[in-house]
Each structure stands twice: as C-alpha cells, then as structure tokens.
Amino acid sequence: MISFEMPNSIRKTVTLMQTVAENMMRPVSRHFDECEHEIPWDYINFTHEALKAMGGGTLAPSEGNGRPKEADAPKRPSLAYQRLAFSAEVLSWGDAGLYLCTPAGMLGAAAVQATGTPEQKQRFLSRYRGDKPVFDAMAMTETHAGSEMPSATRTTAIREGDQWVLNGEKIFVTAGRKALVDSPGFVVVWATVDPGAGRAGVKPFVVEAGTPGCSVTKQEHKLGIRASDTVSIVLQDCRVPLDNILGSAEVQTKTEEGFKGAMATFDASRPLVAASALGIARAALELLKECLERGGVHIRYGLPRSRMTNLEREVVEMEIMLRSSWLLVLKAVWMMDERQPNNLEASMSKVRAGDMVVRITQRAVELLGPLGISREQLLEKWLRDAKINDLYEGTGQINRLIVARRILNYSRHELS
Numbered sequence: 001m002i003s004f005e006m007p008n009s010i011r012k013t014v015t016l017m018q019t020v021a022e023n024m025m026r027p028v029s030r031h032f033d034e035c036e037h038e039i040p041w042d043y044i045n046f047t048h049e050a051l052k053a054m055g056g057g058t059l060a061p062s063e064g065n066g067r068p069k070e071a072d073a074p075k076r077p078s079l080a081y082q083r084l085a086f087s088a089e090v091l092s093w094g095d096a097g098l099y100l101c102t103p104a105g106m107l108g109a110a111a112v113q114a115t116g117t118p119e120q121k122q123r124f125l126s127r128y129r130g131d132k133p134v135f136d137a138m139a140m141t142e143t144h145a146g147s148e149m150p151s152a153t154r155t156t157a158i159r160e161g162d163q164w165v166l167n168g169e170k171i172f173v174t175a176g177r178k179a180l181v182d183s184p185g186f187v188v189v190w191a192t193v194d195p196g197a198g199r200a201g202v203k204p205f206v207v208e209a210g211t212p213g214c215s216v217t218k219q220e221h222k223l224g225i226r227a228s229d230t231v232s233i234v235l236q237d238c239r240v241p242l243d244n245i246l247g248s249a250e251v252q253t254k255t256e257e258g259f260k261g262a263m264a265t266f267d268a269s270r271p272l273v274a275a276s277a278l279g280i281a282r283a284a285l286e287l288l289k290e291c292l293e294r295g296g297v298h299i300r301y302g303l304p305r306s307r308m309t310n311l312e313r314e315v316v317e318m319e320i321m322l323r324s325s326w327l328l329v330l331k332a333v334w335m336m337d338e339r340q341p342n343n344l345e346a347s348m349s350k351v352r353a354g355d356m357v358v359r360i361t362q363r364a365v366e367l368l369g370p371l372g373i374s375r376e377q378l379l380e381k382w383l384r385d386a387k388i389n390d391l392y393e394g395t396g397q398i399n400r401l402i403v404a405r406r407i408l409n410y411s412r413h414e415l416s
C-alpha cells in the first residue's frame, strides 16, 4: 500500500533539523548574506558534532557511511535519500546558503557514491566522522562549457607510472574552498583520459586537499546563496594516486561509461536541489501568509474558487505548486532508495521545483510590496537564493530536454 506518512525515524531527524534551522540559521542568515566570504564556523562545528552524535557524521547516503556492514544487520528498506530530502528542505528553510555549508557530504560524496568501488566509498566517505568538519565538492564545469559537460571536457588526466597527472581549470565549484583549503576534504574532478574518445573518456578523480598542483584561484561574488563558497580551481601537473580514479579506468566507447557516472551522480543530487528549493519556497509562503494575516487578510480555504478573491486564489495556487513539487521529489528519492532508475523523475522534480521556487518567491515579494523588497525581512534574499535551483546541476532547459528524451524515448542525438 502507498503511504505518504513521514517515517518516525525521519520525523526525529526533521525535528532536530528544524531546531537547528530556527536557532542557528535564521538568526545569522542576513549576516552571512552580507559578509559573503565569511565562513559560518559556528554552524559548521555545531552540525558536525550533531551529526556525529546522531551516529553518522554525514548526511550523504552510503552503505554504512563508510562503516563496514555488519553481517547480521537486519534488512530494512533504505530511507537514506528520503531522509536527505527532508533534511535539505528543512535546512534550506533555515538558509539555503548555510545548508550548502553543512559538513556532511554533498556533491563530491554523491559522485563517490555513484561511481566509486566499495573500497573507495569506505576510503573517502568515512572521513566525515573524524574530529574536524570535512567538506567535499565536485568540479565538472569549465570556462568554455557547462551544459555541454562532460562531453566538452578539456581537463586531462594522463597516466604516468603509478599516478594520474591532471591539468586544466574548473570554474563554479560549490564548496571548493572549504573542501581544499579549510578542511582535509576532497574534490571530485572530471577529466578526460582520452580526448579522442568523447564523453566515454571522461572519468572522475578524487583530488585531496593539500595535493600539490591543485589550487583555488578565484572566489565568486554571487546573487544568492552567498554563505556558500563558489570557486575556480586550477590543476597544474597535479598528481594523484592511481586508485583515485573512481571506478574503472577503461574507456568503453560503446557504452559511454564516463557519462553514465556523471548522470548517476545527478540522478542522486537533482532531487536534493529540488528539495532545497522547496525549503526556500515554504519559507517565503509562510512569511507571506503571516504578513497577510497581520494585515487582516485571512485565506478562506474552504470557499469555491469563484468566490475567492484574486489574492486568495494566488495563495492557494502557490500551495498547490509547493505540494505537487514535494510529491515529485518524494517519488524521485524513493526510487533512489529502492535502487530504481530515476533519471526521468530526478530531472522532472528539479524542473518543477526550480520554476516553483522562483515563481513563489517573486510573487511573495511583489504581493508584499515595500516589505518584500526591504532588507528588514528575508524575503528579498530568498528571491535571490531561489534562482540557483534552476541553474546548477543542469539548467531548467537542460532538464526539460532530459524529461522529453525519456518520455519520447529519444536519444541525445535525436533530441538536443
């Protein structure tokens, strides 16, 4: 039977996260928006300890989060990605930029999880339980291409003896500074081992903090999610051990193996971007309704649509958009937990949530007029934070293309 009830274990996580969001994120939200490159260490250290105390040290789903599996452990259906979606929503309700500073396994961990061997997952994903907070990042985008990645990858990885030598430049790397400079973290860099092989030659490599030849060269000033660092990384004869290539080094031109690794990473991460969008949208909608109530406008939910005011209809419309987006996210993460292919659902959830969050935050700002624009409230910030959900990890246009290809059963060459 289908159940839409939140499982008890997730409810406990959400309650804790809600307390963190209310007490540790909202009060400093404006500060870290205005002091863009300041690192929110209080939030980082607190969440690191809290996650360790909860037994994981990471939000990143993995078989045991890098711990060896107990042979007699009972087999229960996994809730890892569902838990992650609820956590992303609540923490982004607190502050989407600060959420991206959670030292708990983000896009880099998702790439390791999607493409690494069991030994590599153990090696790279167990570090979150250490004494110090650790960050990870994933570097795919380059100066000449974003949507066209990974097939347009120019960064190279050449094998020399028992090492890979990486050369190239990556831009717009979320949490790249925290992963490489501020913690003993790592960045998963996508590079080609065979430029003639197209996307099949593109492989993920783990570059650890402190590796000579890997440097952070630029930190972006952004429209929104300003608490989160976004950097450029230059790789100059950067040598990593042979077994830091995630998965196989073999280039299989027929199967486009490298591309599949990137897609598997995004199938896991896109619903979580959508969940983050849900959190921002809920924050905006709640504040809008609160302000309307204070102004004496009560939404009469029970009325037929024809008897509602235009304002009431708009608010109800926003609620519908928010809730239907949630259902798409839940389906996409449930499929991840069930190990079912969710490429269509992942992109669909992100398209819908990306549109929804921009629409809701923008209308909320418009409806509240001066209060919406004012820095006294966080609404104008949420409008700025909203847009990224429609940009990174595949723009709205690119995810629409993926949805269309999946529904029509067209290949990339037939529909691009």
Ligand SMILES: Cc1cc2nc3c(=O)[nH]c(=O)nc-3n(C[C@H](O)[C@H](O)[C@H](O)COP(=O)(O)OP(=O)(O)OC[C@H]3O[C@@H](n4cnc5c(N)ncnc54)[C@H](O)[C@@H]3O)c2cc1C
Binding pocket: 107, 137, 138, 139, 140, 141, 144, 145, 146, 147, 148, 171, 172, 173, 174, 175, 222, 230, 388, 391, 392, 393, 394, 395, 396, 397, 398, 401, 416
């Ligand atoms: C704050 C931020 C954080 C980021 N974090 C990361 C990160 O951690 N790691 C990483 O690797 N990258 C990251 N990115 C990069 C992001 O994923 C890319 O910006 C995104 O993929 C788009 O690529 P582009 O900017 O090169 O745009 P382009 O690919 O040049 O696209 C420009 C416009 O054309 C549209 N377009 C392109 N192709 C088509 C098509 N076939 N049909 C219709 N429309 C099309 C796009 O939708 C877009 O609107 C980040 C970006 C930002 C802004």
